[in-house]
Amino acid sequence: MSSRNRLISLAVLVLVGVIAAVTALLNGGGDSGSPAAAKSPSAPAAAATRSGTAPKPTAPAKTPTGGPTWVPTSTALADVCRSKLPSQAIDTLNLIAKGGPYPYRSDGIVFENRESRLPRESNGYYHEFTVVTPGSDDRGTRRVVTGSGGEQYWTADHYASFQEIDPRC
Template sequence: MRRNRSVAALLLTGLALVVLFALGGTGFLESLTGSPTPAASPSAAAGQAAPGSAAAGSGAPGSAAPAAPANPSGLPAINESELPVEARQTLAAIRAGGPYRYSQDNKTFGNFERILPRRDSGYYREYTVPTPGESDRGARRIVAGSGGEKYYTQDHYDSFKFIAEGN
């Protein structure tokens, strides 16, 4: 009988943790684990917004463009207008949901260098920025987070700049 009570108590504790997490009790989980839990947003859970939707920045009359994400990284920022033309073309392809020039594009970026903010696996996607004169993909990339933030690297992940969109 005593063993059944222990199992029941364990099950109730597990159920309570699941309910707390489901109701947004991430602060409680942070206190248990000692590490922040990434904030989940509807766009992060659903992946990228559908092309042409207001969330994708369609610019259709009467639709509000989404607010540009804040720089969560503390990395230096670069205005979108200051990027090379090939990077702006890659951003346009990302916003349109493709097509992409290289088969490696729109694949998970592992963030093994740990320069970008740490997130769960699969949070970041990478895209090639073609380099004129290169016979391969070159070193330039855009890395996009599922929260909408985007980063540019011209040296194959040795450094990044946060892309301030719409400027």
């Protein structure tokens, strides 16, 4: 690679770094409140992913007043209040929080995000869980997908669309 190409590559890297720093500052600054910091998997979650078991989602962060905080992972995704989900989805979320037992053998498997409708993460970051569909003879189309950083997503149409679950409401 010529020195000119190296210089151009270095300039591009510096520019990307500056843009990322300015974006972080404009989005509230500091690492503790940024969505990226909230999404980085903890060591236990990463170890659980490697061992083939579904990680237990982390509890939402607390504000100084004791109430949960919530930062959406993507402004491109609509969000839905937990209380607005069907009762079967609440049942699934409660099972996830307890670590099971799950009604279907495939619950907790890695969700590969092949449709790229969730934020891009490394393979093994997301896990899917069935939401029972009354009247269906199979798993149906409803799922909860969790991320290793504690985020939770709802789909009623078998991954055609997702909403991020807001646990505050």
